Amino acid sequence: MNWFRYSSPQTFYPLAGKMVPWFLAAAAVLAVYGLYVGFFVAPTDFQQGESYRIIFIHVPAAWMSMFIYVVMAFWAGIGLAFNTRLSSMMATALAPTGALMTFIALWTGSLWGRPTWGTWWVWDARLTSELILLFLYFGFMSLQAAIDEPRRADKAGAVLALVGVVNVPIIYFSVQWWNTLHQGASVSLTKSPTMAATMLTGMLVMALAFWMYSIAASLIRVRAIILERERNSDWVKTL
């Protein structure tokens, strides 16, 4: 089977259309099961009480936020290196989902911090680097939005995403060192070393659900981008 067949927007558009319902259904089923495990099966944490249950949303969102940035930079880099239009469209389609995940991670982290640490926000290393990640997503999206010509927007965004992906580890470690140098561990994120098996199951199932949702959302978005960019081509007119 020739996989490159689907690297053209014209052939990928119907394929993505067929895949979206499956990923959406998988996301819904996994989310229902994961939330059921998280809210009804998993035991109450003996230190944090019920408030720990936000990790079933928070941790998968935080994982996705970082992972999507890498995937986005990967597709953008492929688009830049091989001049493939679809890869760049994929990168553009992933950015809003990544920003959403980053925002959810910050938001739920803040909701969890209020009862647990007694404050909405601390300049903890992870919070700070997640916030900077959100700024990086915004930078990528606003650069692409500012450029009218789509191919230039693709390539300029790709350079920025690649510069960002080199910088993310540097930013992460510098923020971590800054934090330890400045105030020491006034609040510690370390949880009890062993996690109940059901908690872990719930979290992993929710992570899978977030994966499926992210794939479905970016496929829907990439379909819209394909239509917008190819609106003058014959195959779009015959749809």
Place this chain on the structure above:
Amino acid sequence: MNPGLLSTTCAVASRDVLLALRNKSDVANTLLFFVIVASLFPLSVGPEPALLRTMGPGVLWVAALLASMLGLGRLLAADYADGTLEQIALAPQPLGALITAKIAAHWLTSGLPLVLIAPLLGLQYDLAGEALSILLVSLLLGTPVLSLLGAIGAALTLGLRAANVLVPLLVLPLTVPVLIFGAGAVDAAAAGLSAAPHLSLLAALLALAVFFAPWAAAAAVRIALE
């Protein structure tokens, strides 16, 4: 016969320095902005020397960061508008080297003045002798990184309407490590600790940026010229 790489880069750099010196107000404006921002903080948070001493390094570094964003508009935009940048890109010498020359000239005319005036502002924040010299060294190592990263942002936004607003948005998140280690070095010196680890990390960032940033900026310039 083509002129050598060294003489071409020197020619590009000296041309840019000369242009900046003929337009003295551009250089002066960046410097004035730096001084004014740094003077606003005591007015807003109060004149207690103890407070100013703890805030000083951070405030001076943030002010330098913002001031260095101001000058980025003239790094490439004017040459892009009148076609000079296209000629530079067509030159047989590698574009990355010529961009490095432009960045160096930009730093000499906008970064270096900031570095030189910073100890004076440090005195206003009641920084002591050693902290002042560390401030000078940290800015000396850090401001070139700001110019190098800024060049990427300036190249990516060439010819865009919203370029002036967009550049800080793209570049400032990337400069977080420079800010942390730069202000951290002065903090450490003020607290009587060794500033060497911070300065070493700053130097490492500078080495990384010198190696990669001109290359990325050259790629961005080629994209803009397509």
